[in-house]
Each structure stands twice: as structure tokens, then as C-alpha cells.
Amino acid sequence: xxxEKQYYLRNVIGEYMTQLGEKQKKIVIVNAxxxxxxxxxxxxxxxxxxxxxxxIAEQNMVSFAAGLAHEGFIPFVFSMAPFISMRAxxxxxxxxxxxxxxxxxxxxxxxxxxxxxxxxxWGIEDCAIMSSMPNMTVLEPCDPIQAIKMMEKTLDYDGxxxxxxxxxxxxxxxxxxxxxxxxxxxxxxxGNDGAFICSGITVQYAVQAAIQIxxxxxxxxxxxxxxxxxxxxxxxxxxxxxxxHIVVAQDHSKIGGLGQQVAEVLVSESLQVKFANLGxxxxxxxxxxxxxxxxxxxxxxxxxxxxxxxxxADTTVHWDVGR
Amino acid sequence: xxxxxxxxxKAALEIRKNLLKLCSIQSIHIGGDLSVADVMTVLxxxxxxxxxxxxxxxxxxxxxxxxxxxxxVTSFNQAMIGCFDADDVxxxxxxxxxxxxxxxxxxxxxxxxxxxxSLGHGFPIACGIAAGLKLKGNFQSRVxxxxxxxxxxxxxxxxxxxxxxxxxxxxxxxxVDLNGLEADGPISExxxxxxxxxxxxxxxxxxxxxxxxxxxxxxxxFDRLPAPTSETPTVLICHTVKGKGVSFMENQTKWHAGKLxxxxxxxxxxxxxxxxxxxxxxx
Numbered sequence: 383x384x385x386e387k388q389y390y391l392r393n394v395i396g397e398y399m400t401q402l403g404e405k406q407k408k409i410v411i412v413n414a415x416x417x418x419x420x421x422x423x424x425x426x427x428x429x430x431x432x433x434x435x436x437x438i439a440e441q442n443m444v445s446f447a448a449g450l451a452h453e454g455f456i457p458f459v460f461s462m463a464p465f466i467s468m469r470a471x472x473x474x475x476x477x478x479x480x481x482x483x484x485x486x487x488x489x490x491x492x493x494x495x496x497x498x499x500x501x502x503x504w505g506i507e508d509c510a511i512m513s514s515m516p517n518m519t520v521l522e523p524c525d526p527i528q529a530i531k532m533m534e535k536t537l538d539y540d541g542x543x544x545x546x547x548x549x550x551x552x553x554x555x556x557x558x559x560x561x562x563x564x565x566x567x568x569x570x571x572x573g574n575d576g577a578f579i580c581s582g583i584t585v586q587y588a589v590q591a592a593i594q595i596x597x598x599x600x601x602x603x604x605x606x607x608x609x610x611x612x613x614x615x616x617x618x619x620x621x622x623x624x625x626x627h628i629v630v631a632q633d634h635s636k637i638g639g640l641g642q643q644v645a646e647v648l649v650s651e652s653l654q655v656k657f658a659n660l661g662x663x664x665x666x667x668x669x670x671x672x673x674x675x676x677x678x679x680x681x682x683x684x685x686x687x688x689x690x691x692x693x694x695a696d697t698t699v700h701w702d703v704g705r
Numbered sequence: 706x707x708x709x710x711x712x713x714x715k716a717a718l719e720i721r722k723n724l725l726k727l728c729s730i731q732s733i734h735i736g737g738d739l740s741v742a743d744v745m746t747v748l749x750x751x752x753x754x755x756x757x758x759x760x761x762x763x764x765x766x767x768x769x770x771x772x773x774x775x776x777x778v779t780s781f782n783q784a785m786i787g788c789f790d791a792d793d794v795x796x797x798x799x800x801x802x803x804x805x806x807x808x809x810x811x812x813x814x815x816x817x818x819x820x821x822x823s824l825g826h827g828f829p830i831a832c833g834i835a836a837g838l839k840l841k842g843n844f845q846s847r848v849x850x851x852x853x854x855x856x857x858x859x860x861x862x863x864x865x866x867x868x869x870x871x872x873x874x875x876x877x878x879x880x881v882d883l884n885g886l887e888a889d890g891p892i893s894e895x896x897x898x899x900x901x902x903x904x905x906x907x908x909x910x911x912x913x914x915x916x917x918x919x920x921x922x923x924x925x926x927f928d929r930l931p932a933p934t935s936e937t938p939t940v941l942i943c944h945t946v947k948g949k950g951v952s953f954m955e956n957q958t959k960w961h962a963g964k965l966x967x968x969x970x971x972x973x974x975x976x977x978x979x980x981x982x983x984x985x986x987x988x
Contacts, residue, residue, distance in 0.1 A: 410840070434836065434872070442829045442864035449833015452819065453841060457833075473861075476823055477830055481811075 463505020510638020
């Protein structure tokens with residue numbers, strides 16, 4: 383776990399399209415001038431007749447894909463998270479979700495991973511927007527193995543899928559034996575004193591934070607990888623609540639993202655926990671993603687700090703500090 | 706199939722009478738229903754390959770109502786080819802649990818190929834369908850998409866217009882119901898469309914134009930459509946009159962949508978019937 387090697391998920395996902403295309407002839411790609419950015423050029427070259435590029439026209443890209451899905455194809459549309467979720471928002475909602483079409487929207491540049499491109503290229507509202515659409519499934523992989531298995535699962539899945547991913551490099555979390563299921567959270571590491579519930583890039587930060595907390599304070603923190611933002615795995619949240627301390631972190635706006643969806647489950651299940659929701663709450667100027675993750679407080683250091691704060695605020699927890 | 710001009714004009718009269726009956730019960734988008742009534746009659750009752758008993762048949766023509774608010778005129782035409790009874794539409798239109806939505810919805814009406822309502826969506830979806838047909842090797846079906854003229858203001862229309870030419874979607878037939886009025890008034894007083902035919906031509910479309918309230922002209926236009934194997938999409942620009950056939954409704958912005966009084970209903974129906982009889986005599 384957590385090898386040194388780093389991976390770019392958009393490369394993993396985009397390049398994997400060729401293999402998916404070999405397996406399933408119904409797969410087509412609709413690009414909007416970002417085939418290179420989304421790394422699916424191999425598919426375009428391999429299957430030129432199954433690749434469309436509508437130019438810089440995201441609305442048309444999504445509607446066009448809905449039309450292809452209507453004829454039985456499984457279209458994968460590719461663009462940056464903000465452009466799919468906002469520029470083509472109504473097309474995603476009305477042409478894809480309302481019609482319950484098997485369109486897969488593949489959206490790199492999730493969160494503020496687009497860093498120095500600035501907020502125009504950040505997808506910080508996409509989970510809120512896409513999760514609110516009936517029929518829509520929302521996914522976010524955290525590592526290359528998971529990303530590939532997730533893409534595999536989209537083949538037999540009925541209904542539309544929005545799959546967001548950051549463009550910052552990530553560590554490997556899982557190995558080949560990893561079993562992936564849409565809607566079933568993965569427990570990366572177990573723990574009883576608290577739980578991080580994360581998706582995407584924050585999973586690796588949670589793993590690092592949990593290691594630090596164990597080392598420094600002797601507390602075991604569970605890391606829950608909530609790769610399926612919607613439909614959310616309620617049982618994994620109920621189980622995590624037994625630790626009484628939950629920190630949710632997502633590279634997304636605090637509002638409408640993973641944090642609030644976890645909170646909704648906690649409240650509706652009458653589960654009392656110390657709770658923190660880490661995410662984005664303001665526009666800031668462009669900067670590199672790691673700088674922004676630190677600024678917004680959901681890098682490894684931020685996660686550790688927040689969990690320790692929750693643990694320390696709880697007088698029932700016995701502290702054995704200073705190891 | 707209805708094929709003589711007289712039969713088609715009679716069919717269009719029946720569609721209008723049904724629309725007016727519905728409009729005497731509740732408010733509908735009557736202006737745009739009436740303007741496009743002749744186009745829809747010729748399309749559904751003469752032109753399109755569509756078997757209501759086999760609605761998923763691969764060889765069927767696909768119909769997309771991009772101006773989704775013209776759902777009533779569509780539903781009545783579907784009734785005329787045997788999808789259901791016209792009385793069902795009158796009873797169930799825009800009612801709780803009814804099959805006929807104010808904007809075409811296939812959750813309740815399986816004969817609706819694509820749910821629509823928000824403008825500027827149906828056209829690009831139709832492009833995707835047309836591309837899908839070609840990719841599947843279906844070179845016999847056409848995709849017909851009916852748009853409003855106000856809808857031409859949507860940017861997505863022109864994204865699709867470029868795209869259809871690029872992908873050589875000759876199996877796509879776009880129809881523009883050019884009645885000149887939108888909800889807020891004359892298009893020319895909002896943001897004028899300019900020369901719409903010239904615009905489509907400039908985008909690379911094959912353009913046909915006719916009086917969209919003239920059944921004989923419409924039939925002739927449909928008869929001369931290029932084969933679905935053509936490589937150029939066709940747009941049929943139909944010059945129509947909003948509220949066509951009912952003199953107090955014609956070219957009146959306020960009749961974009963509305964409900965008829967009993968008196969208005971009776972006067973409208975007798976005017977339409979009289980017009981038909983003047984032309985064709987009493988059956």
C-alpha cells in the first residue's frame with residue numbers, strides 16, 4: 383500500500399478506454415476538443431468510427447451522446463469536471479438523467495486539482511450538482527487499480543454515471559486482488575478511535591494522517607474510501623460512526639459534497655458523533671493543487687489536525703500523548 | 706396511411722378540432738400547436754415510417770419534438786395512427802397520473818421517443834440518434850426533428866447545426882416551424898433571426914422552404930427529401946401562422962398559450978369546418 387510510484391488517473395482512465403472498447407463494441411466516445419487532455423486519443427486512433435469530436439461544444443457533446451445512447455450505444459463523454467457539470471448541466475440532467483440513458487461522463491479536473499489553471503477549471507460543485515439529479519450515479523476513484531475496476535463496472539451498469547477524478551498524481555492504494563463494487567465503500571485501513579471518510583485524492587492523505595495519528599497518539603483511525611458518492615454506502619457510515627469521531631474530506635465545496643451526504647446519513651440514523659467536514663468554502667487565486675489542499679485544510683496535515691481536534695474535544699477519550 | 710390532399714386536409718381539420726376541444730377544457734400551447742398542425746399531420750399520417758404495434762422496430766423513423774410544448778398536436782397525431790384514442794388525450798392531458806404531459810414525456814407515453822420541453826435539446830439529441838443509426842448500419846431510417854423558430858435563439862441549436870453537417874447526417878430532417886411569434890412577442894422585436902434559410906445554407910445544410918400551412922406543398926416537400934443515405938442534412942423551413950385556422954387567434958402573441966371559452970370554442974370549430982367545406986364541399 384502507498385507505494386512511492388505516482389499515477390495520473392486521467393492517463394489511467396483515458397488510456398484504458400481502448401481496452402474497454404475492445405471488450406464492448408457498443409462503447410463510443412464523444413469528445414469536445416479535450417481528447418488529448420482527457421488522454422483518450424488511443425481509442426480515437428484505434429476506433430475512429432466510434433469516436434466523435436463535436437468541438438468546443440459541451441452541451442452538444444452531452445445531448446449528442448444521449449442520442450447515441452438512445453440507439454443502444456454506451457457513450458463515454460470526456461471533458462473537464464466544471465464544463466460537464468456546469469456548462470452542460472441541463473443536458474446532463476434532462477437529456478441523460480431524466481431519460482435514464484447509459485451515458486458515462488468522465489470528468490477529470492475534479493476539485494481544485496486544476497490548480498494553476500484557476501477556478502474556471504476547478505470542478506468544485508460537480509458532486510453537488512450531479513448528485514442532486516435523480517438516476518445519476520456519482521463516482522470518484524482514488525488510485526489506478528480502483529479507477530480501472532470502476533471503469534470495468536460501468537460496462538454492465540444500468541443508468542447514467544458521472545465519474546470525476548483529480549489531475550494531481552496519486553499513490554497506489556490497492557493491489558490487483560482488490561475487489562470493487564459500485565456503491566460499496568472500501569475500508570483501506572481499520573481503526574476504532576475515529577474514521578476518515580474520503581474520496582479521490584483525500585484517501586491517500588487520510589492514510590498518511592492515520593499513520594501519523596497512530597504513531598504520535600496511539601489512536602487507530604479507520605480510513606473509509608467512499609468512491610461512490612451516490613448512491614452512498616450508508617452501512618459503511620453507520621459502522622464508522624461507532625468510532626464516534628468522523629472527519630470527512632473531499633476535494634469539493636463543503637456544501638453538497640461528500641461531507642454533507644455523510645452528515646445526512648448520520649442525522650437520519652440518529653447517530654451522535656464528533657464530526658468535521660473538510661472542503662472548499664471560497665474562491666481563491668490560482669495556485670498549485672498541493673498548496674490549495676493545504677490552504678483548504680484537507681491535505682494529510684489538515685486531516686490529522688482535524689481528527690486530533692475531535693479526539694481531544696472528547697473527554698471520554700483517554701489521551702496517551704507524547705509517544 | 707393518408708395520402709390524398711383532401712384526406713390530409715381532413716386529417717388536419719380533425720387534429721385542429723381535437724386541439725380546440727382540449728383547449729376548451731384547459732390551457733394548452735394552442736398557438737404553436739395550430740401553426741405546426743399541418744406539418745405534423747403530413748409527417749405523422751403520411752410521411753413517417755412508424756408502426757404503433759412495434760415501437761422499437763429498428764427500421765422505424767425516429768421523431769424528436771424539439772419544441773416539446775407542441776405535445777398536444779403530437780399526441781393527437783399519434784392517436785390518429787392508432788397509438789391510443791384521441792379521447793384519451795383529451796381526458797388525460799396534463800392530469801395527475803395522465804399519459805400526456807404538457808411537454809412530451811416518455812415516462813408516461815411510450816410513443817414519445819425522447820422527452821423534451823427545455824428548448825435547444827431535441828435537435829442535438831436527434832443528431833446523436835442520426836449518427837447512431839449510421840454507426841449501426843441502419844441506412845433506411847430517418848430522424849425527424851421539429852423545432853420552433855424562437856428556439857433558434859438557443860446556442861445549442863447552432864452547435865448541433867454545425868455538427869450535423871460535419872458528421873454528414875443526411876438521414877436527419879430538421880423542420881423549423883417559422884411562425885414568427887414567441888412567448889414575449891414577435892421574434893423580430895426580440896432578437897431577430899435574420900435570414901434563417903441563409904444561415905442554415907451557410908452551415909452547409911440542404912434547405913427546403915415552403916408554406917407550412919399548405920398541405921399540398923408540405924407533401925411535395927416531403928416527397929422530394931433526399932434518401933437517408935444522403936450525406937447532407939436537410940432543413941425544411943415551414944412558413945406558418947401562429948394560431949393558424951382560427952381568425953381571432955392568428956398572429957396573436959396572447960394565444961401562445963391559453964384556454965377557450967365555450968363560445969370561442971364553438972366559433973373556432975365552425976370557422977374551421979366552414980373553411981374546409983368551402984374548399985372541398987360537404988361530405
